[in-house]
Amino acid sequence: MxxxxxxxxxxxxxxxxxxxxxxxxxxxxxxxxxxxxxxxxxxxxxxxxxxxxxxxxxxxxxxxxxxxxxxxxxGEEAPIVDIDARILSPQRWALTLSWPDGSTRQVQLAGDDWRIEAIVLKWKLPALLAGVPPLYRLDRLSGRYDDPVQETSAPRTVISFGEAGSFDLLRLGKKYPQWFPEIDTVYGSGAFLPLVDQGHYSVSLMRTGALVARPDEATEQRISHPLGG
The missing domain is CATH 1.20.58 (Methane Monooxygenase Hydroxylase; Chain G, domain 1)
Structure with missing residues (x-):
């Protein structure tokens, strides 16, 4: 053969x-x-x-x-959220979050970078090979400073995506694993990129459960040449 x-x-x-x-x-x-x-x-x-x-x-x-x-x-990726950034003042940013279903959210962030985190649930091998996708829940969006010293003292911004009292399958799976024997692991995944004015970023989730963040071409140019050089 x-x-x-x-x-x-x-x-x-x-x-x-x-x-x-x-x-x-x-x-x-x-x-x-x-x-x-x-x-x-x-x-x-x-x-x-x-x-x-x-x-x-x-x-x-x-x-x-x-x-x-x-x-x-x-090898497939599922789009999670798009992020558009606009500078308000040094290390202060206005972000517009756009989800694939058309919903949006306006937030403000402090720092040099944005970081997004998700909680990911992966299935055991038989279910994975059968095509059952990982489950995820966006957990938080936060600001990140490039200077570790500033990170410990400067104002921090953390935006939660969770809703108080909402039904959470991922937490239920961790608390009662016997109810979901096909669950393999539950873990956190995150990605971050530098913030630039008029920046546009796309965040997706790979089948491995890893979050991937990518700037568009113009944003990548601004990140590479922040002073326009």
Missing amino acids: DWSALLRMPMTVLLVLAAVFALITLAQLVVLRRHLHGRRRLAASWRALLCLLCFALTLLLGGTGAALRGYRLL
Whole structure:
């Protein structure tokens, strides 16, 4: 078998082929049973061999399709929030947060950078390969100073995304893990970038559970050349 060609095949094709060979296996089992009842041992032996071959192909194609699906999903990213920054005064910023559903929020931040954090729930391997995505909840947005000394003394800004009294599946999973046996881990993930005037940033969540923050091209230029040089 050409493994390189197999790995290049679309996941859906592999899973469809696996289902076809599963049906063929069932059909061969029915014929095998008839041969056994008719005491046709030679014919039954060939049918048994064919059943094993079809079943092996079913496992191979299905397993490869599931594995490829898992790896493809690990490389995908889900957009979380866009951030637009406007300077108010040195180390004081107005941010506009825009979510994919169209909702927005205006906040003010102190510092040289913005940092966003999320709580991520990952599933165990069988569920991950089956395509069950990680769950996440945005936790907070905060300001960050470049100078560690200033970080300990300057005003800090922390904006919470949580709602008091709201139902929280992630906390429930940590408190009662026996209710959710397929939960693998619950952990924090964060990302930060420098703040620049008229900056635009996009935050996404990878299938690995990592937050990724990216500036657009113009913002990246401003970060690289803060004085316009």
